[in-house]
Amino acid sequence: MRCPYCGGSETQVKDSRPSEDGAAIRRRRVCPDCAGRFTTFERVQLREVVVLKRSGKRVPFDRDKLQRSIDVALRKRSVAPERIERLVSGITRQLESAGEPEVTSEVIGELVMAGLKGLDDVAYVRFASVYKNFREAKDFEDLLGTLSDGTLPPVSETALEAEPEPEAPGRRRSGRT
Numbered sequence: 001m002r003c004p005y006c007g008g009s010e011t012q013v014k015d016s017r018p019s020e021d022g023a024a025i026r027r028r029r030v031c032p033d034c035a036g037r038f039t040t041f042e043r044v045q046l047r048e049v050v051v052l053k054r055s056g057k058r059v060p061f062d063r064d065k066l067q068r069s070i071d072v073a074l075r076k077r078s079v080a081p082e083r084i085e086r087l088v089s090g091i092t093r094q095l096e097s098a099g100e101p102e103v104t105s106e107v108i109g110e111l112v113m114a115g116l117k118g119l120d121d122v123a124y125v126r127f128a129s130v131y132k133n134f135r136e137a138k139d140f141e142d143l144l145g146t147l148s149d150g151t152l153p154p155v156s157e158t159a160l161e162a163e164p165e166p167e168a169p170g171r172r173r174s175g176r177t
């Protein structure tokens with residue numbers, strides 16, 4: 001595994017242990033050239049999943065993007081990381097084991113909403129409101145993309161944290177307490 005910092009190819013595994021309920025192996029690695037440390041995960045991939053975007057573009061399914069958009073929705077919510085991992089892994093496995101050659105970004109959005117609903121109400125509402133607005137505005141899948149490309153401000157104060165715009169149809173700010 002090449003070092004992400006200096007590109008050195010001789011990185012060493014310092015520690016490896018099961019993760020995600022044994023569904024993955026987590027390895028701590030260190031680069032002897034620059035002393036950079038990083039982590040890799042080894043996971044079963046049942047098959048390649050192709051995501052069909054609304055634009056008609058096809059892109060490989062990216063578990064990390066999925067994880068990041070879920071993390072954004074769950075920001076500052078106290079949900080155990082293991083539960084989040086289980087959700088991400090569960091969705092990934094559902095997609096991999098579905099018989100379809102392609103999956104639409106819409107299906108992924110629905111799976112995320114269903115999963116968040118069982119995990120945390122606030123995260124669910126955050127995700128659903130963004131998802132639905134984008135569905136109308138057309139490019140939810142670009143949200144998934146841009147959040148992880150860093151095109152939007154990094155998953156910081158803004159992103160899904162932002163209050164819904166008051167002009168959103170039928171939505172009044174109902175004195176949150």
Ligand SMILES: [Zn+2]
Nearest residue numbers: 003006031034
């Ligand atoms: Zn290095």
